[in-house]
Amino acid sequence: MTVMTRIAELALIISTNTEQVDAHLARRGLPSPSFDPDSPAGTLRDSQIVAARLAILEATDELHALMLGPVELLTRQQPYNSWISLQAIVKFGLASSFPPGQVEASFADIAAASSLPEATVRRLLRHAMAFRIFQEPSEGIVRHTTASKTLADTPLLRQWMGMVSEELWPAATKTVEALTKWPGSEEPNHAGFNIAHDTDATIFDEISKYSDRHRRYADAMTFYSKGAGLEAHHILKGYDWSSLGESTIVDVGGSHGTLSIAIAQAFPSLRCVVQDRPHVIGLGQENLPSDLHDRVSFMAHDFFEEQPLRGAEIYTLRWILHDWPDKYAVRILQRLVPALKPGAKVLVLEQVLPSVGELSRYQEKAYRSMDLAMLATHNAKERDMEDWRQLFKMADLGYEITSVTTPKDSRLSIIEATWQSQRAY
Ligand SMILES: C[S@@+](CC[C@H](N)C(=O)[O-])C[C@H]1O[C@@H](n2cnc3c(N)ncnc32)[C@H](O)[C@@H]1O
Numbered sequence: 001m002t003v004m005t006r007i008a009e010l011a012l013i014i015s016t017n018t019e020q021v022d023a024h025l026a027r028r029g030l031p032s033p034s035f036d037p038d039s040p041a042g043t044l045r046d047s048q049i050v051a052a053r054l055a056i057l058e059a060t061d062e063l064h065a066l067m068l069g070p071v072e073l074l075t076r077q078q079p080y081n082s083w084i085s086l087q088a089i090v091k092f093g094l095a096s097s098f099p100p101g102q103v104e105a106s107f108a109d110i111a112a113a114s115s116l117p118e119a120t121v122r123r124l125l126r127h128a129m130a131f132r133i134f135q136e137p138s139e140g141i142v143r144h145t146t147a148s149k150t151l152a153d154t155p156l157l158r159q160w161m162g163m164v165s166e167e168l169w170p171a172a173t174k175t176v177e178a179l180t181k182w183p184g185s186e187e188p189n190h191a192g193f194n195i196a197h198d199t200d201a202t203i204f205d206e207i208s209k210y211s212d213r214h215r216r217y218a219d220a221m222t223f224y225s226k227g228a229g230l231e232a233h234h235i236l237k238g239y240d241w242s243s244l245g246e247s248t249i250v251d252v253g254g255s256h257g258t259l260s261i262a263i264a265q266a267f268p269s270l271r272c273v274v275q276d277r278p279h280v281i282g283l284g285q286e287n288l289p290s291d292l293h294d295r296v297s298f299m300a301h302d303f304f305e306e307q308p309l310r311g312a313e314i315y316t317l318r319w320i321l322h323d324w325p326d327k328y329a330v331r332i333l334q335r336l337v338p339a340l341k342p343g344a345k346v347l348v349l350e351q352v353l354p355s356v357g358e359l360s361r362y363q364e365k366a367y368r369s370m371d372l373a374m375l376a377t378h379n380a381k382e383r384d385m386e387d388w389r390q391l392f393k394m395a396d397l398g399y400e401i402t403s404v405t406t407p408k409d410s411r412l413s414i415i416e417a418t419w420q421s422q423r424a425y
Contacts, residue, residue, distance in 0.1 A: 006062075006066070007063060007066055007067075010059045010060075010062055010063040010066075011059075011063070013055055013056075013058075013059040014056055014059045014060060014063070017052040017053075017055040017056045017059075018052075018056060020049065020052040021044070021049050021052050021053060021056070024046070024048060024049045024052075025043065028043075028046075030043045031043075034146070035132055035135065035145040035146055035147075036145075036146065037103045037143065037144035037145060037146060037148075037149040038103075039146050041146060041150055045228060047409070050409050054362075054363075057362055058360045058361075058362040058363070061361070061362040062361065062362070064077075065077065082127075082131065083164075083165050083169045084124075084127070085124045085125070085127040085128040085131075085133075086128070086133075086161060086165055087161075087165035087166065087169070088116075088124045089124065089125075089128060089133070089148075089151070090151075090158055090161045090162045090165060091162070091165075091166075092114040092115065092116055093113070093114060094110055094114060094121065094124070094125065095134075095144075095148045095149075095151040095152040095158075096152045096158075097109070097110045097113035097114055098110070098144070098152070103143055103144045103149065104137075104141055104142065104143045104144075105141075105142055106140055106141060106142065107121050107122045107125070107140060107142060110125070110142060125142055128148070132145055132147060133145060133147045133148050133151075134148045154223075155219075156219050156220075156222055156223035157223055159215075159216045159219035159220050159223060160219070160220040160223040160224060162216055162220075163216050163217055163219075163220035164220070167193070167197075167203065167207070167213070167217070167377070168193075168373060168376065168377060170192075170193075170196035170197065171191065171192040171193035171196045171197070171203075171376040171377050172192060172372070172373075172376045173192070173196065174192035174193075174195040174196040174376075175191070175192035175372070175375060175376040176192075177192065177195050178190060178191050178192045178194065178195055178376075178379070181195070182379075185379060186325045186326065186327045186379075187325070187379060188202045188323075188324060188325060188328060188378045188379055188380060189201060189202050189379075190379045191203075191375070191376060191377055191378055191379040191380075192375075192376040192377070193206075193376065193377045193378070202378065203217075203377055203378065204277065204323075208277065208279055211279075214279055214280065215283060218255050218256050218280055218283060218284070219256075221255050221256070221258070221319070222255070222256055222258050225258045225259070225318075226258075229366075229409060229410055229411035229412075230410075230411055230412060232258065232259060232262035232263075233262075234407040234409070234410035234412060235259070235262075235263075235318075235349060235407070235410075235412065235414060236262060236263065236266045237407055238405050238406075238407030238410065238414050239347070239405070239414050239416075241263060241266070241267045241270065242267060244267070244269075244270060244313055244314070245269055246269045246270075246271075247269075247270055247271070247312070247313035247314065248270075248271045248272070248273065248309075248312040248313060248314075249263060249270060249271070249272045249273070249312065249313070249314045249315075249316060250272075250273050250275060250307070250309050250312045250314070250315045250316070251272055251273065251274045251275065251316050251318075252275050252301075252303050252307075252315055252316065252317050252320060252332075252336070253275065253276055253303055253317060253318075253320040254272075254274035254275060254276055254284075254316075254318075255274075255276055255280055255284065256274075256280070256283060256284035256287060257272070257274040257284045257288065257296060257298065259316065259318050259349070260272035260273075260274045260296050261288070261289065261292060261296060264292050264295045264296045265292070268295075270295070271295045271296070271297075272295065272296045272297075273296075273297050273298075273299055273309060273312075274296065274297070274298045274299070275298075275299050275300070275301035275303070275309075276298075276300070276301070277300065277302065278300040281298035281299065281300055282298075284298050285298045303320070303332050303335060304328075304331060304332065304335060305335060306335050306338050306339075307335055307336045307338065307339035308339070309339060310338070310339040310341070311339070311341050311344075312339070312344065313344060313345065314344070314345045314346075314347060315336055315339075315340075315344070315345070315346045315347070316346075316347045316349060317332070317346070317347070317348050317349065317350075318349035318350070318412075319349070319350060320332065320348075321333075321348060321350060321383075321391070322350055322351070322370075322374050322380060322381065322382055322383070323374065323377075323378045323380050324378065324380050325378075325379055325380050325381070326391060326394070329380075329391055330391060330394045330395045333346070333391070333392065333395035333396065333399070334395050334396060337395075337396050337398065337419075340398075340419035340421070341419070342419060342420065342421050343418060343419065344418070344419045345402075345416055345417065345418055345419075346399065346416075346417045346419070347414055347415070347416055347417075348388070348414075348415040348417070349412050349413075349414055349415075350382075350383070350388075350412065350413065350415070351367055351370060351382055351411055351412060351413065352383070352384060352385050352388065352404070352406065352413045352415070353367055353371065353382050353383060353384040353387075354367060354384075355384065366411065367382060367411075370382055385404065388401070388404075388415055389401060392417050398419055398420055398421050399417040399418075399419065399420075400417060400418050400420050401415060401416070401417050402416050402417065402418040403415075403416040404416070
């Protein structure tokens with residue numbers, strides 16, 4: 001009997017699952033995925049093909065790595081400078097520089113709309129084209145692909161890419177320098193970010209000095225929170241919000257309130273108070289849908305100060321504690337304690353790092369990349385389940401982790417800690 005090689009096995013996985021995706025799209029009357037700028041976005045996010053799509057991505061990822069071989073796996077898999085063209089495209093607005101309503105333009109048209117020489121625009125865009133962002137159907141004519149068109153049409157995506165390329169990428173390049181300069185530090189201002197941006201301030205303090213940077217950061221969070229596997233619907237379905245009746249939820253560090261807005265829209269008996277730094281809540285308040293004004297409110301609060309809203313049923317912290325080294329994350333949890341009534345819940349909505357072999361390499365990349373992003377930006381980290389247990393224990397023995405749920409297809413888990421005051425004393 002011939003044993004199937006791994007590459008043949010991978011090819012079979014790809015072909016079987018591709019047939020499933022094709023059949024699903026055909027049943028729905030949807031076009032097959034293409035790079036054409038008119039191709040609809042989002043057709044592959046249907047829950048019925050999530051598993052098939054993931055299987056294809058995992059198998060192509062592994063097959064690609066096997067075909068590269070060891071040397072090219074090290075040298076070519078992740079071109080270190082691919083953010084140069086991306087940063088330039090966003091900074092100089094190159095995706096939005098086409099004549100109104102057009103999907104094609106010349107290099108000269110695009111250069112005229114930016115402050116760059118035509119030759120530079122050509123180099124930058126031809127680099128991006130190699131990654132299927134823009135295309136050149138005939139010499140000198142630039143045509144959108146789905147990716148460049150999506151960038152042109154989605155302001156929040158441009159904000160996210162601007163934030164990543166101008167705040168996080170420089171921080172990443174200085175991370176090893178930071179580890180060398182401050183070995184074993186537990187301070188949030190001892191990160192690559194601090195060397196790259198020449199500041200002693202944490203990213204939150206630094207960007208608060210510039211209105212464009214703090215607005216961009218909050219917009220980037222709004223965009224990020226709608227990404228595949230991170231959407232609010234997982235959190236809405238993954239927790240029994242409807243049993244809460246007429247309760248109040250305090251959304252600690254809630255930015256522009258995307259989580260609270262989703263909860264309030266789905267559960268009309270719930271009220272949400274979004275807390276964040278003063279400059280952040282100002283913008284959130286401005287953008288709040290008018291039908292939610294009576295149930296979602298904003299409040300300036302520094303989470304390193306004692307929580308002023310006592311007696312709420314639930315305090316949520318989404319993507320808060322991963323921004324802080326343990327010493328500070330513990331402090332944030334401790335500042336909640338005076339406000340907690342017996343039975344109050346603290347919901348931490350974060351990634352739980354997988355154990356070895358729990359996820360495919362392809363899936364694990366997202367978790368490990370986020371872990372290093374936290375290191376680079378805040379000298380902080382993602383945590384596994386044991387780390388989360390230890391964190392609550394270090395904060396106060398009154399916290400008891402009462403449930404941990406990872407909804408299907410969600411990258412975020414819901415860690416519920418219930419305040420059991422009698423345990424502490
Ligand atoms: C990674 S973002 C998460 C935002 C939001 N929870 C979400 O899920 O979209 C971290 C948030 O913490 C806020 N933050 C940072 N330091 C803070 C502090 N000392 N007090 C209150 N909020 C703070 C930031 O302004 C930012 O909105």
